[in-house]
Amino acid sequence: MTEISTNRVDWRALWASGDLARFCFISLGILLHATNETMVATVMPAMVGELAGVQLVGWSLAIYELGAIVAGAAAGRLVSYVALRTNMVVAALLYAAGALICATSPSMQLFLAGRLIEGLGGGALVSLAFVSVERLFSRAIWPQLFGIMSAIWGVAAFSGPLLGAIMTELLSWRWAFGVFTLGGTAMALASFLVLDTPEATRPGTRAGKAPPFPFTALGCLAIAVVLIASAGVDIALLRSSLLIILGLAGLALFFYIDALKPRSRLFPARLFSWRTPVGAGMTMVAAFSIATCSFGVYGPLLLTSLHDIPLLTTGYIIAAESIAWSILSILVANAPPRRERMIIVCGALMIAAGIAVFAYTIPLGSIPLILVCALLQGGGFGIAWPFLTRVIVASAPDEQTIASAAVPTMQRIGYAVGAALAGIVANASGFSQGLNHDAAAGVASWLFLAFVPLGILGCLAALRTSAAANRPLAAIG
Numbered sequence: 277m278t279e280i281s282t283n284r285v286d287w288r289a290l291w292a293s294g295d296l297a298r299f300c301f302i303s304l305g306i307l308l309h310a311t312n313e314t315m316v317a318t319v320m321p322a323m324v325g326e327l328a329g330v331q332l333v334g335w336s337l338a339i340y341e342l343g344a345i346v347a348g349a350a351a352g353r354l355v356s357y358v359a360l361r362t363n364m365v366v367a368a369l370l371y372a373a374g375a376l377i378c379a380t381s382p383s384m385q386l387f388l389a390g391r392l393i394e395g396l397g398g399g400a401l402v403s404l405a406f407v408s409v410e411r412l413f414s415r416a417i418w419p420q421l422f423g424i425m426s427a428i429w430g431v432a433a434f435s436g437p438l439l440g441a442i443m444t445e446l447l448s449w450r451w452a453f454g455v456f457t458l459g460g461t462a463m464a465l466a467s468f469l470v471l472d473t474p475e476a477t478r479p480g481t482r483a484g485k486a487p488p489f490p491f492t493a494l495g496c497l498a499i500a501v502v503l504i505a506s507a508g509v510d511i512a513l514l515r516s517s518l519l520i521i522l523g524l525a526g527l528a529l530f531f532y533i534d535a536l537k538p539r540s541r542l543f544p545a546r547l548f549s550w551r552t553p554v555g556a557g558m559t560m561v562a563a564f565s566i567a568t569c570s571f572g573v574y575g576p577l578l579l580t581s582l583h584d585i586p587l588l589t590t591g592y593i594i595a596a597e598s599i600a601w602s603i604l605s606i607l608v609a610n611a612p613p614r615r616e617r618m619i620i621v622c623g624a625l626m627i628a629a630g631i632a633v634f635a636y637t638i639p640l641g642s643i644p645l646i647l648v649c650a651l652l653q654g655g656g657f658g659i660a661w662p663f664l665t666r667v668i669v670a671s672a673p674d675e676q677t678i679a680s681a682a683v684p685t686m687q688r689i690g691y692a693v694g695a696a697l698a699g700i701v702a703n704a705s706g707f708s709q710g711l712n713h714d715a716a717a718g719v720a721s722w723l724f725l726a727f728v729p730l731g732i733l734g735c736l737a738a739l740r741t742s743a744a745a746n747r748p749l750a751a752i753g
Contacts, residue, residue: 301463301470302408305364305401307432308371308459312398313340314436314598316391317572318591319449321580326449329384330577330707331510334699337573338505339388341692343395344402345685346494349542351403361471364404365464371397372460379453390453397460433598441591490540493533497689500526505696516700527693543682544672553671554679556740557664558686563734564627565690567727568653570698571597571634574723581716583641593647597654604658616663617742623660624738626652628731635724639717660738667741694727701726 316336324330347367354363374397377390443452504523507516534542548562549555576590608619630653637645665683672679706718 298412298470299409301466302364302405302412303428304459304463305368305398305405306428308456308463309344309398309402310429310432311436311439312375312394312456313337314433314572314594315440315452316340317574317576317594318437318440318587319444319452320573321577321587322444322449323387324384324577327381327384327387331703332384332388332699333577333707334573334695334697334702335388335505336391337569337695338501338692338699340391340395340398341688341695342498342501343392343397344399345688345692346498347396347399348403348685348688349494350489351400351407360404360408361467363400364408364467364471367397367400367404368460368464368467369397370394370460371401372457372464373397375453375456375460379450379457394456401463433601434595437591437594438588441587444587490534490537490542493530493537493540493542496526496530496533500524500530501692501696504693505699507696507700516704520700523696541678542685544679550737550740553667553741553743556737557668557671558682560624560664560734560737560741561683561686562690563730563737564624564657565687566694566697567631567730567734568627568657569691569694570631570701570723570727571638571650571653573695573698574702574719575638578638578716578720578723579641579646581713582639582720585641585643589643593643593650596647597650600651600654601658601661604655605662608659608662611663616667620660620663620667620742621735621738623656623658623664624735626656627660628656628728628735630656631724631731632728635721635728638724639720664738664741698723698727 320333320336324333347370351363351367370393374390374392374394377393378387379390381387381390439455440449440452443449443455500523502523503519503526507519507523531543531547535545535547543558544554546552546555548559550559572594575594576587579585579590580587611619630649630651633645633652634649637649668683669679701723702719705722706715
């Protein structure tokens with residue numbers, strides 16, 4: 277491990293020691309996962325055209341995020357019992373196997389099985405990347421390395437939709453997953469060769485010292501998401517309503533069980549209580565994560581079906597949302613504390629406006645207006661999320677580690693639930709009869725209008741959260 281006594285990164289020393297090469301390699305796990313996560317939307321029109329199964333489109337994101345949540349939680353604990361290198365090799369092979377199944381799937385059902393395995397591998401790779409920084413590098417340079425990893429995530433979010441569109445246009449949607457099969461295989465081989473330091477080849481603690489794995493809580497979460505997603509596959513009033521109720525009850529049970537397990541807890545106490553900034557802030561995270569899934573999952577499918585807009589164009593639009601997130605996040609990073617309340621609220625209003633106006637612009641087919649909505653949605657996240665995270669973490673002085681990890685975890689859960697709910701709305705609005713112009717026209721507005729109430733809830737939570745943004749730390753919570 278390269279020891280550095282100041283907060284400045286000595287890149288020459290890192291390179292000479294081999295640690296810089298290890299860091300670049302470790303970060304490839306983030307690149308593989310995030311690129312795959314955002315790529316699927318742009319390959320979906322071609323894939324559905326070949327495999328059919330438009331009723332299961334919402335599952336493609338829901339099941340991927342579910343796998344990532346479970347594997348991410350598991351990987352952080354497994355390194356206490358199994359060497360980091362072994363964990364990385366297994367995660368990369370899982371990822372490659374899932375991508376191979378997706379690339380060769382003859383049906384949508386088998387494709388979804390591949391997505392689950394991909395999610396398990398990708399979620400583990402991301403979690404292990406952060407564990408690797410803490411395990412292999414000096415504490416003094418963690419902030420800089422984590423900052424570079426965030427930038428890599430932004431690049432991946434931008435390149436994913438473009439990669440999917442280009443591969444589909446030039447070759448086939450199957451080749452898009454073939455690229456990740458090769459990438460995962462190469463990373464597994466390189467993991468075995470590159471991660472050869474003592475820190476990477478031995479477990480982190482003695483057996484029995486690591487925190488327990490939350491099997492029961494995550495099992496409830498998995499069942500809940502599957503129940504909600506199943507409600508939209510074959511729409512029937514009684515059956516679908518019952519599955520939704522059971523799924524929501526499963527989510528409530530997941531959060532309840534998590535709160536009862538202090539040693540394995542994923543979320544801070546009083547999670548959704550609006551009496552605390554933590555509760556209001558986590559409500560905002562959940563509401564907006566659920567409400568903004570529709571465009572990412574169904575946007576390209578609707579635009580190509582309704583208006584014959586090229587896949588590459590839809591890829592650029594989705595990429596623009598990621599760019600807006602990254603750029604605005606950088607621009608407001610040094611805003612003075614007195615501006616934080618206004619920034620959080622403005623970001624929430626931008627996100628809610630994007631959700632609502634999509635209901636008009638998607639049926640209309642105006643590319644400039646659709647782009648504006650995407651920029652509003654991505655830019656709103658970009659300016660609000662850094663300050664929202666700061667308020668949540670600062671408001672939980674006794675649980676700061678849990679609170680900081682809880683924000684991305686809640687976001688992933690929101691994406692999984694949001695994709696499942698979007699599938700219900702899409703199928704109830706017309707996709708249950710198959711993919712055609714008339715069905716897409718019926719789906720286009722309802723798919724966004726249905727989530728406007730959650731957008732309003734997110735804005736109200738932002739107002740409540742931002743009220744604590746300017747208070748001294750001692751007065752918060």
